[in-house]
Amino acid sequence: MTALVALGAAQIIAAVLAAPASAPVDAVGAVSINHTPAAVKNWAITEFGSNDKTVLVWGIRGVLLVCAVVIGVLALRRLWLGMAGLVVFAAVGAAAALAQPGAAASYALPSLVGAGAAALALRYFCGLASRELARPRASWPPAVTAPGQSTPRRQSVSDGPGDVAGPAEQLASEGGLAKDDVSAVPASGPVWRPVGPEPVWGGGSPDRRKFLATSAAVAAGSLVAYGAGSWLASSRNVSAAERAIRLPRPAVPAPPLPAGADLRIPGLSSFITPNASFYRVDTALVLPEIAPANWQLRVHGMVRRELTLSFDDLIKRPLIEDYITLCCVSNPVGGPYIGNAKWLGASLRSVLEEAGVMRGASQLLATSSDGFTSGTPIETAMDGRDSLLAVAMNDAPLPVAHGFPVRQVVPGLYGYVSACKWLVDIEVTTYAAAQGYWVPRGWSAQAPIKTESRIDVPSGQNPVSVGSRVAIAGEAWAQHKGIDAVEVRVGNGPWQQAQLAAVPDLDTWRQWVYWWDVDVSPGNYLIEARATDKTGYTQTSLQEPPEPNGATGYPSVSVNVVS
Ligand SMILES: Nc1nc2c(c(=O)[nH]1)N[C@H]1C(S)=C(S)[C@@H](COP(=O)(O)O)O[C@H]1N2
Ligand SMILES: [Mo]
Numbered sequence: 001m002t003a004l005v006a007l008g009a010a011q012i013i014a015a016v017l018a019a020p021a022s023a024p025v026d027a028v029g030a031v032s033i034n035h036t037p038a039a040v041k042n043w044a045i046t047e048f049g050s051n052d053k054t055v056l057v058w059g060i061r062g063v064l065l066v067c068a069v070v071i072g073v074l075a076l077r078r079l080w081l082g083m084a085g086l087v088v089f090a091a092v093g094a095a096a097a098l099a100q101p102g103a104a105a106s107y108a109l110p111s112l113v114g115a116g117a118a119a120l121a122l123r124y125f126c127g128l129a130s131r132e133l134a135r136p137r138a139s140w141p142p143a144v145t146a147p148g149q150s151t152p153r154r155q156s157v158s159d160g161p162g163d164v165a166g167p168a169e170q171l172a173s174e175g176g177l178a179k180d181d182v183s184a185v186p187a188s189g190p191v192w193r194p195v196g197p198e199p200v201w202g203g204g205s206p207d208r209r210k211f212l213a214t215s216a217a218v219a220a221g222s223l224v225a226y227g228a229g230s231w232l233a234s235s236r237n238v239s240a241a242e243r244a245i246r247l248p249r250p251a252v253p254a255p256p257l258p259a260g261a262d263l264r265i266p267g268l269s270s271f272i273t274p275n276a277s278f279y280r281v282d283t284a285l286v287l288p289e290i291a292p293a294n295w296q297l298r299v300h301g302m303v304r305r306e307l308t309l310s311f312d313d314l315i316k317r318p319l320i321e322d323y324i325t326l327c328c329v330s331n332p333v334g335g336p337y338i339g340n341a342k343w344l345g346a347s348l349r350s351v352l353e354e355a356g357v358m359r360g361a362s363q364l365l366a367t368s369s370d371g372f373t374s375g376t377p378i379e380t381a382m383d384g385r386d387s388l389l390a391v392a393m394n395d396a397p398l399p400v401a402h403g404f405p406v407r408q409v410v411p412g413l414y415g416y417v418s419a420c421k422w423l424v425d426i427e428v429t430t431y432a433a434a435q436g437y438w439v440p441r442g443w444s445a446q447a448p449i450k451t452e453s454r455i456d457v458p459s460g461q462n463p464v465s466v467g468s469r470v471a472i473a474g475e476a477w478a479q480h481k482g483i484d485a486v487e488v489r490v491g492n493g494p495w496q497q498a499q500l501a502a503v504p505d506l507d508t509w510r511q512w513v514y515w516w517d518v519d520v521s522p523g524n525y526l527i528e529a530r531a532t533d534k535t536g537y538t539q540t541s542l543q544e545p546p547e548p549n550g551a552t553g554y555p556s557v558s559v560n561v562v563s
Pocket of ligand 1: 278279280281282283284326327328329368369370372401402403414415416419420421422
């Protein structure tokens with residue numbers, strides 16, 4: 001109960017402050033993301049993918065609930081013990097909020113007000129409960145609820161879609177909590193009827209009824225506050241500003257998309273990845289919402305002339321459009337953290353030339369509004385490839401999740417060293433002087449994308465028949481080098497040349513297909529692929545994990561051949 005009151009009050013304050021990052025759950029989440037050991041974080045990204053944050057937020061709410069039970073039990077013994085627990089709580093929430101990038105002193109407010117409200121609730125409920133405790137014992141222990149009976153109900157409540165299920169589940173567990181609190185109190189009359197779904201507040205003393213009624217009212221009020229707070233925060237977003245943007249025509253349009261770029265084989269990923277299904281990897285629990293009117297990019301450090309660009313300044317520059325395949329270093333062999341889009345943006349090189357990079361500088365340290373940093377080799381950013389300060393993705397303004405209003409995109413480098421989203425600052429520096437976010441966490445300071453391939457079909461789910469013709473197809477990539485060949489082998493048979501699809505330029509992945517006439521005897525077969533890039537390098541068979549600079553090994557799929 002106390003937890004609900006605290007969260008409800010805190011969320012409202014966070015919304016009023018228009019600083020979602022100051023809400024305790026999100027702040028604690030953000031801090032835990034930044035302090036999670038890299039191994040755990042990598043595991044979370046691989047296990048839960050883009051759902052890793054949902055899991056984290058629910059984890060924090062779970063921990064909060066457990067702590068609330070402890071505080072409640074303590075408070076029943078000694079009120080000051082419970083209060084002390086709340087103080088610790090408020091301190092953790094406030095400290096986490098204050099640690100957010102750009103935090104003002106007011107960021108501590110949601111946690112403090114939340115804890116204050118919780119303290120009032122705690123005192124009130126303890127008063128009621130202790131009066132109840134003083135009552136004479138009747139039948140103890142009371143009839144027990146069959147464990148299986150209330151549980152299914154809770155689960156069915158939590159089965160709904162994320163946000164709707166959230167508070168409802170909390171209410172359900174909170175109901176359980178209140179029940180447990182009260183069950184510790186010897187009660188008179190029939191308390192626990194052996195039925196799950198019906199509420200237990202039937203008989204009992206007036207105090208008891210008052211307790212339960214007030215609990216229900218406070219719980220409902222807190223949930224409404226929590227919901228309203230979350231809604232307020234999300235309604236103050238930048239979607240209107242995003243819709244209002246009119247994108248200028250590119251000075252350098254993308255090369256025409258060749259007719260055969262998409263092989264259109266069922267099960268094969270499309271050549272262009274739609275924005276809605278583009279993978280997302282970042283450390284942001286609350287997506288930064290930056291209105292273009294408030295956006296600025298500062299370019300400083302080892303430059304002759306410091307620059308500050310507004311959004312208008314940026315899109316008035318000649319814009320370049322290009323197809324570029326973005327890839328995450330955490331992508332395992334055969335994995336999903338890769339996507340191809342048509343980007344539009346200002347030339348990063350031209351901005352750097354205007355600033356005048358000083359001799360000796362080696363690294364561009366890009367910083368996002370939420371404090372993430374990526375370190376890009378200056379040499380790569382300036383060697384003539386389409387390094388972009390991107391404002392659009394597939395003919396639409398950047399989605400907020402992909403860095404609105406401006407992000408960096410550099411073909412040929414993994415995202416963590418090149419693709420800073422919500423970009424606000426570029427410092428020209430050296431590798432000796434500064435490290436990007438992931439470098440002290442065990443990842444390489446420099447990370448060019450490795451020449452790799454993926455098999456999309458067959459998926460291996462269904463058997464294939466002897467005598468049939470099966471498409472073995474996928475993608476291969478070696479951004480800014482280009483793919484020269486893909487080979488496929490079945491079982492331990494000879495490597496066979498796959499057919500390559502057309503590509504607009506060297507910066508994208510390339511589809512391929514090998515038509516397999518299934519002429520083997522029934523059984524299980526391992527299909528493997530390997531790519532060769534235009535420098536003549538063939539991807540290695542050596543299996544390496546993503547850490548520290550990208551997974552290697554042949555992609556493979558096991559198929560069952562039947563007669
Ligand atoms: N601000 C910010 N930018 C970021 C990251 C981040 O955590 N924060 N992650 C990087 C990583 S690791 C990758 S792989 C790409 C992913 O870009 P996407 O989410 O648009 O696919 O963004 C990069 N840019
Ligand atoms: Mo990444």
